[in-house]
Amino acid sequence: MKKRNYFSVFLTLAVLPALLLCGCEDTAVSYSIVGESQAVSESVDGGSSAADSSSVTGDISAAGSVFATDSSQEEQKIENQEKEPEAVLIQVYVCGAVASPGVYTLPEGSRVYEAVEMAGGLLDTADPRALNQARMLSDGEQVTVLTVEEVQNGETVEQSSAGEDLSGVSGASDGGKVNINTADEAGLMTIPGIGESRAKAIIAYREENGKFESIEDIMKIDGIKEKMFDKIKDSITVS
Template sequence: MPMYKKAMFILLIIVAAAVGGTYYGLHDEEKSAVLESAGTNEGNLPAREITVYVTGAVNKPGLVKVPEGARAADAVNACGGLLPTADSEKVNMAQALKDGQQLKVPEKSVMANKNDVSKSDRSNVDKSKAGGSGDLININTADEKALDTLPGVGPAMAKRIIEYRETEGAFQSIEDIKKIRGIGEAKFAKLKDKICI
């Protein structure tokens, strides 16, 4: 009999531990469910919106609100899309937008029907395509090789300029090039007559 009582006592301890563990596990699971449902409510909140100013060759230029993390294409679509005269190749439509950013969609250079263009007009068009006075380099569209030809800009600096365009968006003025690490006032003074946006 003492062996039987001992076994019963051990069995009761095991059952009590199992019941206690189950109760504790269920109690913790209820706490988890409360935390998960609180997180789910946050997920139901509307995504934070940012405001972007879209100008240029779009149907309805102006301020638009887009969800945080939106791309340039989303802002252009919010403005009714591109005009037929828009030069979409000059805008990185995959560029991530930031609150307060200005996105400018340029127009294609005006090219009349070749039959209607006189020789003098044609030479003016050719000059504007080449960059006009002194073949300025567009810091928003130039490739690494073209940027490398600028005074004081080597291959590493050219890469930094392109990386800046890809992460921060197009330069809004030629002075913005000073935001590139390594370009200060002295280097900008050498560059300013050779670059454009």
């Protein structure tokens, strides 16, 4: 009986340390697993956080770059607009044998033909030869287009603006009168009512017959009669 009790005590003492060792190993394994799980979790969370932080930083940097580019382009556009000179405009009154007589606004430096085009163009009854369509316009002037009948009747109009300086025109005298003996085609066309065809006729007459002896001799040109002469005599001279 005593031997059995000793054996039980011995068996208990032998088994108990083994059980205790097994328990410690399980605990260690448990702690190890828990630690690795936490490490993995921390590693995953940390990586995600770093990636998110990097993404946000990149977005902010890109947005700042776009904003800076847009601002630079806007400033450049404003500078270009400030440097562009404003166009100077003039107004002229177009009347007579045109489709739509009226006051028209054109850029400075425009020609008569451009004003006529804005007025709808010439009517079929208009005489384009009585109009210097290449002449440069000035602000506030009137452009009158005569009909063929009006020209045949000797009617003329002053196509140049009031007070225009003719001193720079070839053949113009000191008093602003056009010398019909020396003026070229462009100079002759500054005379009221003298268009391209009449200017050429005057030059042809000079080449064939020599100089005009008096201003009255201009009536020897076809289309220039007494009525028209009365209107242009104060604008011409001979020498």
